[in-house]
Amino acid sequence: MNLFEELDTLDPSSKLVPPRIETPTPHKIAVLILLKQYVKEKKNSMDSGITMRPQRRRMFCMLMFKLIQEADMTYNELHNLITNKPFKLDALMLESFEKAMSEFCGSASIEALFDFAEMQNIDTLLNEDYGVSQFSMVGVYVRRVAVVLERFSFAEMMCMYRNICLYYERGIRALSSGARKLIVGGVLHRAQTPPPSAPEEEIHKDTAEPKQEQGEVGQPLSRWAPKQAKFFINKQSELLDNDESSALSPKQLQLKVQQIIEDLPLNTTSYFLGYMNQLRIRDYYNALSALHRALDRSPVRLMSQEKGYQYFCINLAVLHATFGHREEALAALRESIMLAQEHGDKRSLNLANTWHCLLRDELPLSYVQRSVADISDADGNLLQNYTLALHFAVKLGTVAGYQPLRLFDLLQHSDQLTNRNNLSNHASEALALRSAVWCAYGRHELSALYAQLLLSVRDRFNCSGSAGMGSALASYAMWLHLQGELPLARVLLHRAREQLPRMPNAECWMISQCHVTIQSGIYRCRWHDALKACDQLHLLDPSAAMQQRAAIYVAKREFFNARRLLDKLAAKSELPFLLRMRVQVLLAYCSLAEGNFSSEAVMLLLRVAEDMSESQMDYELATVDMLLAQVLLMLGMPQKAYQAIKRSMDDIHINGGLYERAKADFVFVRCLLAIKDANARKAQLLKSLDILERSAQSFKKLSAHAKVLDVYVFLAQRFNEYGERTLRNKYAGEFRRYFMEHPIPREYLGGP
Numbered sequence: 001m002n003l004f005e006e007l008d009t010l011d012p013s014s015k016l017v018p019p020r021i022e023t024p025t026p027h028k029i030a031v032l033i034l035l036k037q038y039v040k041e042k043k044n045s046m047d048s049g050i051t052m053r054p055q056r057r058r059m060f061c062m063l064m065f066k067l068i069q070e071a072d073m074t075y076n077e078l079h080n081l082i083t084n085k086p087f088k089l090d091a092l093m094l095e096s097f098e099k100a101m102s103e104f105c106g107s108a109s110i111e112a113l114f115d116f117a118e119m120q121n122i123d124t125l126l127n128e129d130y131g132v133s134q135f136s137m138v139g140v141y142v143r144r145v146a147v148v149l150e151r152f153s154f155a156e157m158m159c160m161y162r163n164i165c166l167y168y169e170r171g172i173r174a175l176s177s178g179a180r181k182l183i184v185g186g187v188l189h190r191a192q193t194p195p196p197s198a199p200e201e202e203i204h205k206d207t208a209e210p211k212q213e214q215g216e217v218g219q220p221l222s223r224w225a226p227k228q229a230k231f232f233i234n235k236q237s238e239l240l241d242n243d244e245s246s247a248l249s250p251k252q253l254q255l256k257v258q259q260i261i262e263d264l265p266l267n268t269t270s271y272f273l274g275y276m277n278q279l280r281i282r283d284y285y286n287a288l289s290a291l292h293r294a295l296d297r298s299p300v301r302l303m304s305q306e307k308g309y310q311y312f313c314i315n316l317a318v319l320h321a322t323f324g325h326r327e328e329a330l331a332a333l334r335e336s337i338m339l340a341q342e343h344g345d346k347r348s349l350n351l352a353n354t355w356h357c358l359l360r361d362e363l364p365l366s367y368v369q370r371s372v373a374d375i376s377d378a379d380g381n382l383l384q385n386y387t388l389a390l391h392f393a394v395k396l397g398t399v400a401g402y403q404p405l406r407l408f409d410l411l412q413h414s415d416q417l418t419n420r421n422n423l424s425n426h427a428s429e430a431l432a433l434r435s436a437v438w439c440a441y442g443r444h445e446l447s448a449l450y451a452q453l454l455l456s457v458r459d460r461f462n463c464s465g466s467a468g469m470g471s472a473l474a475s476y477a478m479w480l481h482l483q484g485e486l487p488l489a490r491v492l493l494h495r496a497r498e499q500l501p502r503m504p505n506a507e508c509w510m511i512s513q514c515h516v517t518i519q520s521g522i523y524r525c526r527w528h529d530a531l532k533a534c535d536q537l538h539l540l541d542p543s544a545a546m547q548q549r550a551a552i553y554v555a556k557r558e559f560f561n562a563r564r565l566l567d568k569l570a571a572k573s574e575l576p577f578l579l580r581m582r583v584q585v586l587l588a589y590c591s592l593a594e595g596n597f598s599s600e601a602v603m604l605l606l607r608v609a610e611d612m613s614e615s616q617m618d619y620e621l622a623t624v625d626m627l628l629a630q631v632l633l634m635l636g637m638p639q640k641a642y643q644a645i646k647r648s649m650d651d652i653h654i655n656g657g658l659y660e661r662a663k664a665d666f667v668f669v670r671c672l673l674a675i676k677d678a679n680a681r682k683a684q685l686l687k688s689l690d691i692l693e694r695s696a697q698s699f700k701k702l703s704a705h706a707k708v709l710d711v712y713v714f715l716a717q718r719f720n721e722y723g724e725r726t727l728r729n730k731y732a733g734e735f736r737r738y739f740m741e742h743p744i745p746r747e748y749l750g751g752p
Helices: 002-010 026-048 054-069 073-084 091-104 111-115 118-124 137-150 154-176 200-217 226-242 250-263 268-280 283-294 312-322 326-343 346-359 365-373 380-400 402-421 424-440 444-456 467-482 486-499 508-522 527-538 542-556 559-570 577-594 601-614 620-635 640-657 658-675 681-687 690-700 705-719 725-741
Strands: 180-182 188-190
Touching: 002 620, 026 054, 026 073, 026 091, 026 137, 026 154, 054 137, 054 226, 073 091, 073 154, 091 154, 091 681, 111 154, 226 250, 226 268, 250 268, 268 283, 268 312, 283 312, 312 346, 312 467, 380 402, 380 424, 380 577, 402 424, 424 444, 424 467, 444 467, 444 640, 467 486, 467 508, 486 508, 508 527, 508 542, 508 705, 527 542, 542 559, 542 577, 559 577, 577 620, 577 640, 601 620, 601 690, 620 640, 620 658, 640 658, 658 681, 658 690, 658 705, 681 690, 681 705, 690 705, 705 725
Parallel strands: none
Antiparallel strands: 180 188
8 A cells, every 4th residue: 555545544534436444443443452451461460470371472463463454354253253263362361352342332331432542542552561562563553543533523433433332232143143142241151052043034134234224323334444455365366376276265255355346446456356266267258347447447656556466458468368369469468568668667568568579479589588698686576577488488499399408598597586586486387397398308207206396395385276386286197197006196186176276277287187088098998088088188289189189090090080180280380399299100100000111101200200319309219219110120120120129218118108118118029039030039038028927017007908918919929839838828818818807899909
């Protein structure tokens, strides 16, 4: 709140329409009475030489902070707060407070209210010997109430006193209808049995009473003071950004926002909080309406002073850009640029210019790098923008297939900025980004390590509901699934769903869940489940959904449908580098499965391997070598195939999932047998039997039933060729038993 708002608030006769009144409410007077009883008890304990326990003092201080910062309560809500944990008062102090409230509205009459308007009595409360400093938050609160009461006329004080009495009487009636009952003097004591509850008509009458009584006394009762509203809005906004599950539910939050708007109609940030709340439930019409109302109520003098939401038109532009309204978004950005230039706000100007460049496909990354190189500690307002720009550049470079050394150099600059200025949110985002980059470049072990690191320090970073935390949960869940730990992966995805229930932070775990379902469907030959997950993925990432659908068609041996989708993807010009390479690999799989072993398939794989090598994507290069080994083996080139699979074994066993490791072992044994002489193949197969058994067990853990049967078929056929009837019958029996438990159509056996 600025100086102008302070003066307007202290003047009860402000001429603003509608008025912004922070008139002392009955709740504030009740808080002062509670503080007065605490000071009396503290004085008595000091006079008697008995020290008040530190835990008791600390709990009372926390209670006062809660009462000051949050919205006004009814008397029964206040009474329930101080009679229940964690802010429960001791019996003596609770009885003195109840007696003081009863006397205030009874025998003491209006003179007790005038006592709070005398500075001499206020100075008695603000005594540092009793732990209440006049410069503390509580001291400022007390002095503000006293200053406003001092300016009241007698008629206004009389209205105020009547409101307090009504406030107290309504609270007493509400308490008497519960597990407590009213006795003489207004003091409440425990009842042996609760009295019968009041009829519904009486309850509705009591709830309708405040509005009528408010009109009778003519004194506006405001539940929300400006500072209380500001604290509530900042707290809920931060929770919506970082930990949405801890924020109020959409219905409760909207009710609070409406109360703030009724009490403080000129408070622009309340409308913006309503806009954020509407976005949670995808109510875009009301969200846009709330944003326009925030724009209409933004005073010019506050635009350069409010640091939370300076220019709402930038958010309006982002909302339009989300729905593809490019012209409307550019118009809103031009307006925000004009306002930022008028008020000399460099931070908002840079943010608006960045969005303007993004919408016009003119992203000046070279300017970002020069700015980061020249940045100093004096440019504190630009640090956040530059850090976000660096993170965006890393994401863009990962999609484009840049060398990881350049990307981690940018991340190092980001770490220097965040560590130097203690930007914890950006530090957590940097950890999540590192995990994503390592995952893209095939270092899944390092990716999982960074994800676990972020999950272990989430409380320190206070990022339980951030997008980075969602990315880490999704990445780690996907890695666990690839390792065959499907129950643990589901637990992590369930936790991510609870912490990040809505878009856009929920996008990462939703994509990961789709990929987990698709891979499980491919392993188990449950095509309906996999295709259904592809439909869900298409809403989040259309290109990835098409690629996964093509992979399903390849596994189903529907190569015509797979090629049709892959050709559509290959024709796209702005396809991410990694996705484009995977499309080429799937095309090679199609050629491998169809039996068209032409030189084009080999040349295609060699070009993909060259591109992967330039981008230092070692794991993807290893998977290409494994596929190349299968192609060369079928072309009758066992030595070349053995060299290719041998190159890929280390990377696949270090960074690959359980399926890739088992498949690499299977291909390796086949290549090893192919390069041996006919006389030595039987002995080599017996030596490699443990490897094939391990491969079959890995496929069983993933429920990849077709691959398990492929291993048993291979072993039975080879032992039949070598005349080992006992081992042949053993693995033929294993095949039959497993096939009876998991019947798989024969056309899905022997796939690539």
